[in-house]
Amino acid sequence: MPPAAVRPPPIAILIAITAIGPLALNIFLPSLPGLVRVFHTDYGTAQLALTLYLVGIAFGQLIYGPLSDRFGRRPVLLAGLGVFVIGSLLAALAPSIGLLIGGRVVQALGGCAGMVLGRAIVRDVYERDKAASTLAYITMAMAVAPALAPAIGGFLDVWFGWQASFLFVLAFGAVVWVWCLASARETNFQRQPLPGLRGMAVGYGELLRSPVFLGYALNTAFTTAVFFAFLAGAPYIMIELLKRPASEYGALFILVSAGYALGNFIAARLAVKVGARRLVLAGSLVNLTGVLVMGGLGLAGEFSASSIFLPMCIVAAGNGLGMPNGIAAAISVNPRLAGSASGLLGFLQMSVGAVSTVAVGFLKGDDQMAMVAVMMVAVLLSLLAYGLAVSVRVRADGTVPAPGTTD
Template structure:
């Protein structure tokens, strides 16, 4: 059965429709921010959640790891489905599922129900990440797509910047459940905006795609050295961030004796760095090229990870010795990841949804593993977190030079 899809929105480089395009980009920012909000909003509450649910910190940290892992699995499914049925209906369905998961988390009476709700949340929320990238690639060629993804990600970075502060304030005023109530309302708002504003952009909606064709599409991607280069470079950089996210609250609240609100305020520095990096990607990728942006970003992030290790070895146990190097790591990620994503989805542009989902799955899967390992190893020391970050950035540095030429 053939499906009729509306015309895609106008592209920014077509001139007269620029204002319409800006509102469209804001919509992509909103839906892409859903899943990062789900990651970052409750981070300041994690030590308090462990006390209230009467479990240890590792059990609460597992709700983060399982969320990231579910995003990895979900993107494998959502990307190809959107290639077949369209970005719009799949995104609407994903946002609805995110709202259901948020409600389950908000009402969870125990850790088991909370974990189940987090899985449902992640499976729905990952639609915003995968499909915002695929929609951009539907409309732009590779270098321009890298620039536009940089702008989308820069806007999206506002969510993790303000989320820990909001989460810490909500916990201080109410309790940890208020954070999930906020996520429910944000999910409903994103669902309504998508329903009203998003038009279809997928190039082959209604074209029959068998399981064997999907396997062939994935086979083309998996046999491509360049695809693996982009995907693994992004995976290493992203895993360094998730290593930090997985253990930073423990280090700042439990080891440094700071409050969840203070943690949320310091975490804003990380998002500022990520926004600056993505602004650089949006502004300069078309001028200097994706490869140069990735090189600069990886060198910045790797150097900053070693600086963090050096400061900690010198005995500086202050949040700024922790968060200022992380600001630079995040800035480097902002320069690196948009070009990695644009490169990965450009290997086979007619299956940009599948490519975005597969690359995102590899990235989030690596993040889930690293976050879980860091969470289990944090026992009175920040070294497991710092060494994991250094290892991930060295991996990205080597992968970019070996596989992406």
């Protein structure tokens, strides 16, 4: 149970720190196809700026969780934001694709601090169902940044070149760092010893042996992979195949983020009343519906921006509905390891998401069906993971969770 004396931080700070990583990811996407021409490379190499960003976020989250359990959320958050600013500067000044990718990795290692610690801070100060509701409001509000980011990035790319998006997020990161320095308070007063590599492995092993944690974490990871498969494929489809400008891709992405925000709004209103378990399942089924619609349109020969982005709005709504509840359920399994659980969850999300981007890049063809195939595999695996979380609970105690409970 969170200590009564812990004062919740301003929700605006939680939104800002959680938004930094997705902002840096999404604002860059409209520039991705153009890097092929700028650096005289191929699309697969340029796409490493996306894939290795996700890998950096994945591994960074394994570190921030235990560090924040030991030293507190505030100092670790400030250190991570500083690394993000440095990485953004390195990427903006990169003279080659290799150095750009390296800057993106540093940027990711810093940007993931807010993603991990935002979740852990919420868990520090709220009970599980209230945490799910709060996370939904945070992700609904922060969806504005990823919604606007591709549009901003597209126009910055057209007007000023690809470096402008990195300078934009550098400035944003610096402002948030100063804001946190002045306003962010510590929320972790139950410090755990720094485990070392062996201790970290023991802690992560303890979490992975929990079927409930593993089921919800993998459900969230594969749900994320559905979204990242779209992020990997849609810019190539829009800009290279459909010959649409980067600014149009950015503008259409606002619709996707609006769908995500709608799902978050529904989750925030229903999390306490309905329970995390039901909303995770509902979100996964909505995801499946959206992918089926996109695939059906593709099989019918529809190949246009609307046949891709409109079904993706359904998928995004499912993500927004299920993910806050899956996250809250996973990190509430062991409150003693809330930071580590948040980090491990983030690692699974980003590593599985990175695999989905590689798969889309490897399979890409002359329409949307390769992307749809990867999305379909991911959404089916998310449903299997949900089944693991629920069915193992039944075998463990011999009971079926009551309607509305949040096992």
